[in-house]
């Protein structure tokens with residue numbers, strides 16, 4: 001289908017959020033796969049989608065990556081990259097049994113949550129993780145040590161520990177800032193001395209702030225990205241919390257012309273795993289009268305490559 005068939009017929013002003021799109025963790029993960037292919041040849045296996053975006057995954061596969069869901073799907077002796085979302089220790093153990101060379105693309109901000117969890121467990125604290133059951137990051141984090149998951153979508157049921165228990169609260173990095181605050185309020189009501197870490201990452205926080213600014217200025221928000229991207233879904237919810245309609249789409253082919261009826265101001269943002277080419281394609285299809293930039297602008301954060309790959313590309317992943 002020609003994407004322009006879905007485009008609005010009335011003149012539109014686009015309000016474009018910044019920051020949007022790739023975060024430093026996603027840039028790092030994609031660089032790791034590309035450099036691993038360059039260094040070790042094809043195929044390089046990737047356990048779980050390297051990031052939650054079909055275009056990014058397809059591009060890595062075009063270059064020679066093979067995405068699998070489980071470590072047991074990787075042939076013995078192969079090179080495997082573990083995705084940006086983080087993995088439980090059982091995956092590393094299985095990889096060792098299969099004699100795999102593991103290159104870890106876990107975002108350093110997720111690794112920090114893993115390290116916090118292990119430290120609090122050593123200190124004898126009771127750990128609560130606020131996160132979404134079944135999300136890959138939560139599978140990785142809950143595997144680190146014993147902890148109780150609170151998924152605010154299922155209702156906030158605060159676990160019963162003894163009154164003198166020391167409680168530490170961790171969070172998934174890509175949650176809604178607002179919903180997480182509500183869950184933490186409930187935990188604090190029960191355990192006033194609970195130690196609360198704010199693990200929602202800079203990229204999630206900045207994109208949600210920019211989406212809030214957008215939502216105050218427009219009649220509809222398009223979030224560009226994948227349905228299985230946590231942070232894209234949270235951006236859509238942020239827009240909806242302002243009472244305006246919002247749609248999460250991969251690209252212009254998923255737009256519906258009827259969405260634009262009676263609309264002249266459209267906000268656009270994208271999640272941390274969405275390539276800018278997808279945003280550009282949507283803007284091109286809408287063919288707006290004006291593009292107005294909203295938000296505090298680009299971030300300047302980079303993460304180091306893992307030591308196995310550093311000589312291939314200098315000292316740090318590009319931003």
Ligand code: SF4
Pocket residue numbers: 023024025026084107108109110173174201202203204231272
């Ligand atoms: S969204 Fe945040 S935690 Fe996830 S990869 Fe990006 S920087 Fe890391």
